[in-house]
Amino acid sequence: MDDKHLYSNFEYESALSVAEGVKQPDQVNSSYLERMRARRQQGPSTEELISGILHGDRTLLSRAITLVESSLHSHQQQAQQIIERCMPYSGKSVRLGITGVPGAGKSTVIEALGKMLTAHGHKVAVLAIDPSSERSKGSILGDKTRMEELSVDPNAFIRPSPSAGSLGGVARKTREIITLCEAAGFDVVIVETVGVGQSEVAAHSMVDFFLLLQLANTGDELQGIKRGIMEMADMIAINKCELDRQRSELAAAQFRNALHLFPMPESGWTVKVSLCSAYTKEGVEALWNSVMEYVTFTKQNGYFYHKRQQQLLRIMGEAIESGLRDRFYSTPGIEERIDALRQDILDNKISPYAAADQLLAAN
Numbered sequence: 001m002d003d004k005h006l007y008s009n010f011e012y013e014s015a016l017s018v019a020e021g022v023k024q025p026d027q028v029n030s031s032y033l034e035r036m037r038a039r040r041q042q043g044p045s046t047e048e049l050i051s052g053i054l055h056g057d058r059t060l061l062s063r064a065i066t067l068v069e070s071s072l073h074s075h076q077q078q079a080q081q082i083i084e085r086c087m088p089y090s091g092k093s094v095r096l097g098i099t100g101v102p103g104a105g106k107s108t109v110i111e112a113l114g115k116m117l118t119a120h121g122h123k124v125a126v127l128a129i130d131p132s133s134e135r136s137k138g139s140i141l142g143d144k145t146r147m148e149e150l151s152v153d154p155n156a157f158i159r160p161s162p163s164a165g166s167l168g169g170v171a172r173k174t175r176e177i178i179t180l181c182e183a184a185g186f187d188v189v190i191v192e193t194v195g196v197g198q199s200e201v202a203a204h205s206m207v208d209f210f211l212l213l214q215l216a217n218t219g220d221e222l223q224g225i226k227r228g229i230m231e232m233a234d235m236i237a238i239n240k241c242e243l244d245r246q247r248s249e250l251a252a253a254q255f256r257n258a259l260h261l262f263p264m265p266e267s268g269w270t271v272k273v274s275l276c277s278a279y280t281k282e283g284v285e286a287l288w289n290s291v292m293e294y295v296t297f298t299k300q301n302g303y304f305y306h307k308r309q310q311q312l313l314r315i316m317g318e319a320i321e322s323g324l325r326d327r328f329y330s331t332p333g334i335e336e337r338i339d340a341l342r343q344d345i346l347d348n349k350i351s352p353y354a355a356a357d358q359l360l361a362a363n
Contacts, residue, residue: 043063044060044063046078046081046082046085048060049063049064049067049082050082050085050086052064053082053086053180053183053184054086054089054183054184056184056185057184058157058184061157061180061181061184062159064079064082064180065159065161065177065180067079067082068082068083068173068176068177068180069161069173069177079176082180083176083179083180086179086180086182086183087179087183089182089183090178090179090180090182090183091182091308092182092187093125093178093181093182093186093187093188093189094187094188094189094208094209094291094292094295095178095189095191095206095207095208095209096188096189096190096191096207096208096209096211096291097190097191097193097203097204097206097207097209097210097211098110098190098191098192098193098211098213099192099193099203099210099211099212099213099229100212100213100214100239101213101214101215103215104213104214104215104239105213105215105239105240105278106192106213107128107147107192108239108278108279109213109237109239109276109278109284109287110126110128110147110150110190110192111147111148111149111150111278112278112281112284113190113284113287113288114126114147114150114153114156114190115149115150115153116281116284116285116288117188117288118150118153118155118156121155122155122187122188123155123156123157123185123186123187123188124150124153124155124156124157124186124188124189124190125156125157125158125159125181125184125186125188125189125190126147126150126156126157126158126159126190126192127159127161127174127177127178127181127189127190127191127192128158128159128160128161128192129160129161129174129191129192129193157181157184157186159177159181161173161174161177174191174206175206175311175315178191178206191203191206191207204232205311205314206311208294208295208298208304208307208308209234209235209291209294209295210232210233210234210235211233211234211235211236211237211287211291212229212230212232212233212235212236212237213236213237213239214236214237214238214239214251214255215238215239215240215251216238216240216241216243216244216247216248216250216251230258230259230262231262231265233271234265234267234269234271234272234294235271235272235273235274235287235290235291235294236252236255236259236271236272236273236274237273237274237275237276237283237287238251238252238255238273238274238275238276239276239277239278240277240278240279241275241276241277241282241283242277242279242280242282248275249275252273252274252275255273256273259271259273266303267294267297267298267301267303267307268297268298268301268303269294269297269298272290274286274287274290328359328360328363331363334359334363337358337359337362338359341355341358341359342355
């Protein structure tokens with residue numbers, strides 16, 4: 001018999017075998033794990049969030065801001081409780097709004113300014129508003145990538161927020177976020193808006209000082225700059241002046257001449273025009289000195305406090321309008337009535353104004 005047939009009838013038993021082990025007990029109590037999972041799903045309590053904010057806990061501050069930005073009714077209720085409890089600890093910061101044409105270097109200026117302020121012992125919060133897509137409703141939220149050094153600074157806090165289609169590209173809840181940041185101990189709050197437009201009045205209505213950034217090498221410096229923005233600005237800075245000093249100085253002169261055509265601001269402040277370079281840091285400290293000069297000037301003549309009071313009243317008016325709009329659309333059967341009247345409008349049976357009057361009269 002050959003070897004092939006000999007070994008074909010032989011049953012092999014492997015010397016390698018694994019004995020069944022003893023089942024190990026759970027290292028953590030299962031009921032404890034269930035409680036922890038439930039707690040993570042529920043999130044921190046209102047008291048925990050308030051305490052964390054007042055002690056400067058960035059993680060809990062971020063969680064509270066997420067509640068403010070949420071559209072869930074339960075989150076909004078909790079957020080309003082937190083805001084009301086934090087309000088007595090707010091209002092002690094300098095609020096700086098920065099806007100400008102796309103590519104003017106807003107994020108770069110903010111980083112240079114923020115690094116300078118933190119080096120002098122300030123705590124800086126940056127609320128960077130990213131435009132939301134009208135189609136997908138999404139935002140990139142990439143401002144932290146443009147502020148690499150400031151984003152890792154222990155005395156700085158950067159919070160990108162989606163504009164969510166709100167007026168002027170300013171997030172609807174930015175005012176509430178400012179309150180939370182001030183309660184957390186940030187004494188400088190910088191609000192970066194998405195760009196130039198008449199609707200930037202929304203940003204102006206929540207800050208103390210409004211800075212307009214411009215570029216020199218864009219053709220006619222006054223072309224495309226709307227009068228409303230020029231009138232709101234407390235300072236105009238020609239950024240990237242290191243690229244072309246002569247053109248930058250010419251642009252500054254043109255802006256100064258244009259400002260003479262405008263009436264004196266209610267604050268009594270003479271709007272300044274200066275050159276700066278976020279790349280070389282030229283003019284950045286002078287920019288902040290102008291902000292503090294403005295704050296001192298307006299506090300002495302009382303405009304600083306008057307403006308903040310007017311901002312609070314404006315917030316109440318906007319809250320009333322928002323509440324009325326929400327109540328209108330939450331009325332039972334309103335969607336069906338709107339759909340029916342929409343068809344009548346398209347069929348030229350009724351005017352849009354008459355349809356709106358009918359809907360309002362029915363509520």
